[in-house]
Amino acid sequence: MRIIQIIDSLEAGGSERMAVHYANTLTQQIDFSGLVVTRKEGPLLNQIEEKVSYLFLNKKRAIDFEALMRLRSYVNINKITIVHAHSTSFFLAFLLKVTCPSVQLIWHDHYGDSEFLSKRPTLALRLIVPFFNGIIAVNQNLKKWSEQKLRARNVLFLPNFPSIEKSIAAQTVLKGKARKQIVSLANLRVQKDHFLVLEVAKKLKISHPEWTFHLVGKDFEDAYSQKIKDLIIAFGLEKNVFLYGTKPDVGNILEQAAIGILTSQSEGLPVSLLEYGWYKKPVVVTNVGEIASLVENDKNGFLVGAQQSQLFYDSIVKLIQNEMLRSNFGAALHEAVVKNNSKEAVVKQYINWLQNSCK
Known part of the structure; x- marks a missing residue:
């Protein structure tokens, strides 16, 4: 398998950490593991393993054709078979599918307000989800929501997992009394x-x-x-x-x-x-x-x-x-x-x- 993870930024949030974790871990499991960041780099950049193929798109707009074409070229050159889109990057993955029909799409739903799913917009997702081969949900509430509201048929609950971070120089000293x-x-x-x-x-x-x-x-x-x-x-x-x-x-x-x-x-x-x-x-x-x-x-x-x-x-x-x-x-x-x-x-x-x- 040849898989890329797509994430909008490398800020130190949960979905961003998981995109990096998957990309790093898969280098030991599959033929090709890549990570594509669409909008903004950040502190997680130095956590990406050397074996991971990395691409930063520097996407400027919701629909950025230049960024889309760079992604399409990257996918074709590296013969990517599966695109694993995290959180809000699902729309770019959908546009990629339109221009490159052979790729298989997976959406990883990290939605944080899972206690308030009744307020979550569904129209765009319901239109796009049929183009995806499956959905990964980070909790059971999200799994049920995808099955019931999006009428998705192939939804998997997968828990997040920790990963040992690459060696980073200790730079933060907590204030206050030590050990308290x-x-x-x-x-x-x-x-x-x-x-x-x-x-x-x-x-x-x-x-x-x-x-x-x-x-x-x-x-x-x-x-x-x-x-x-x-x-x-x-x-x-x-x-x-x-x-x-x-x-x-x-x-x-x-x-x-x-x-x-x-x-x-x-x-x-x-x-x-x-x-x-x-x-x-x-x-x-x-x-x-x-x-x-x-x-x-x-x-x-x-x-x-x-x-x-x-x-x-x-x-x-x-x-x-x-x-x-x-x-x-x-x-x-x-x-x-x-x-x-x-x-x-x-x-x-x-x-x-x-x-x-x-x-």
Whole structure:
């Protein structure tokens, strides 16, 4: 098989990480593995393995014929058989199919607001989906949605998987007191509900002022991120909550952290949770999306309902007060990630499915 992944950017988001993970992992499994980035490069660029064939299109518009022709030429020259489009890159993949009918298309649906699928637009997808050989969904809600709303017949649920990042020089030093840092790996998007972090931080500032929160993720410099910054000042949390933006050295950051958190109102199976487990971090996370398929409450982490600030605070305090519990939770979550979300198991299922879907 000769497969390319298509993704719109190399920002450090979940779908972007998975596109890179697939491209890297497949170099050991198939004849040709490529990665095509359509609009914007980013910090994940240095995570691409040397064996991966890489193309940046620098696409400027929704319909950019020059970029499309560059992609078509790349596909023909490298004799690509399968195009694996991630998230919103499905439209470019469709246009490629129109100009290059022999390629087989797969769409990987990473939609983050899977708790609010009733509001998701369907018209464009319903028109385009018949041109795809199959759909990969990152959680069961998305799988059911594709089958029911898009009337897609070949939909596979595949969990995300972690992958060891290429060696990156440690460049981020977390502020605050060492070993008392709580990390949130989440881009500053509304669905991630950083306001819950701030509510918890207000309480923790009073009870455990030496513990601090560290928010790592892309700042889109919009109204949402500005409100976060305004509330940090309004709540007097300048020495308790720190923003770092996008950082490439995630492993280094997690080595410093004592606890990992996710406060999302909606998720698939977040890559950040897999990374917490990979680095043996105890977690407090909201019970949304597929998170409960990996985190068992009181066994390898704490599950809390979305927007439940008091319960979230109470769970963090339990971890703060019990170092042995932190260690046990971290080890148990690591074991669960290795068992249920190893790249070997996921990619094996992926390849078997492709062999049946793209004949």
